Amino acid sequence: MTKNKTNLEDIVSLAKRRGFIYQGSEVYGGISGFYDFGPFGVSLKRNITNLWWRMFVDGRDDVFGIDAAIIMNPKVWKASGHVDTFTDPLVECNNCNSRFRADKIDISKCPNCSKLGTFGKAKMFNMMFKTNVGPIDSEDSIAYLRPETAQGIFTNYKNIVDTIYPDMPFGVAQIGKAFRNEISPRDFIFRVRELEQMEIEYFVHPDDWEKSFEKWRADIYEWFRALGLDEARIHELDVPESDRAHYSKRTIDFEYDFPIGKEELMGLAYRTDFDLLNIQKATGKSMEYIQKGSNNKFVPHVIEPSFGVERVMMAVLAEAYTEDEINGEKRIFLKLPTELAPVKFCVSPLLKNKPELVKKAREIYTILQKKYHNVMWDDNGNIGKRYRRQDEIGTPKCVVIDFDTLTDGTVTVRDRDTTKQKRLAVKDL
Ligand code: ATP
Secondary structure, three states: OOOOOHHHHHHHHHHHHHOOOEEEOOHOOOOOOOOOEEEHHHHHHHHHHHHHHHHHHHHOOEEEEEOOOOOOHHHHHHOOHHHOOOEEEEEEOOOOOEEEEHHHHOOOEEEOOOEEEEEOOOOOOOOOEEEHHHHOOOHHEEEEEOOOOHHHHOOHHHHHHHHHHOOOOOEEEEEEEEOOOOOOOOOOOOOOEEEEEEEEEEEEOHHHHHHHHHHHHHHHHHHHOOOOOOOHEEEEEEEOOOOOOOOEEEEEEEEEEEEOOOEEEEEEEEOOOOHHHHHHHHHHHOEEEEOOOOOOOEOOOOEEEEEEEEHHHHHHHHHHHHEEEEEEEEEEEOOOOOOOOOEEEEEEOOOOOHHHHHHHHHHHHHHHHHHHOOEEEEOOOOOHHHHHHHHHHOOEEEEEEEEEHHHOOOEEEOOOOOOOOOEEEEEOO
């Protein structure tokens, strides 16, 4: 295992200090398993989801995007098996009343009060959040917040086939919120109750599932590379049958050496025809695909790469977090790939109280802003402080406007990773 050099506390503290991630409802004392994203966090998250969409949807001609509603007909979750089996084993300590997931702890001893033998038999706890739709609070009005985005894709499979006429194989992709009432949310944004997923259901001829599975397995590494993750920290776990989800005939968990240890980053599952057959059974509508130019009909099988945005963010932050020493002083910076960096350029006048410098700096800021969009204006504190702040945000280049700029049109460009400074003409930025 390539142990991650980063401590979780360092990431949590930087994320808070620099406006990436805050505890949800913090002023009210927080709420366990929910987080809010600040200005740079939302930007990093968007850069991640945009990169994913570009790579897997816009960058291919065999994957189509959708955006389905979060609340769906509750029949969906009955047919999918979630009402009956989307459960985790819950145990409660009869000494301190703390609750735990039985499969995640040693149940001979309570992790909270350390008392031995206080747990009774595990109860199966359904993780779906329930709500009521409409003004009447009754059994008939119960609906669920979706625990995965996948079902929004399966329910639209027929719509896509009938309106887009895709060739087989083809995929349908979605990015969106999912909700899981986790028994013990933990480890910052690693296990949360409100999460965002990026999922693709890739529909294939039943004979071709292995070929597609292997192709996706390779494509996933391209994604890891784009995120800047060190491949030595990624491990594949071929999940044994006893641990696989109820719908899966083969699953590979891609684990990453997080600061909390080796844990699941994302999954690739062969879901067979489980979901489409369930829909067919529950609705009486055919989910068959008619092979173009023939009378060949079949219910497609499905390969599902499933990505969790929060876990990607946590891996990216852990990978990027770097400490070094500059002139005997400790420095922290985020070595983010430029594509993911929330701010691409920071522009500042050397001195805040010189109107001619501020005016020139504003002009340059506007030029860069039009071109690169994520450009930040920063004139707080002295230059050293600004560099330190931008290093922690992960800004690749800081541009400083000084008196020479006014005479020769050049600016200082300082590089985040090397801290080296260069003078460049504005037009060459
Ligand atoms: P775990 O075993 O860690 O609970 P899972 O196997 O139930 O995860 P899946 O149902 O396969 O997870 O969900 C697909 C992806 O969604 C996961 O690989 C992960 O990236 C993300 N994910 C699932 N549950 C959570 C959660 N509670 N918090 C953050 N991300 C999650």
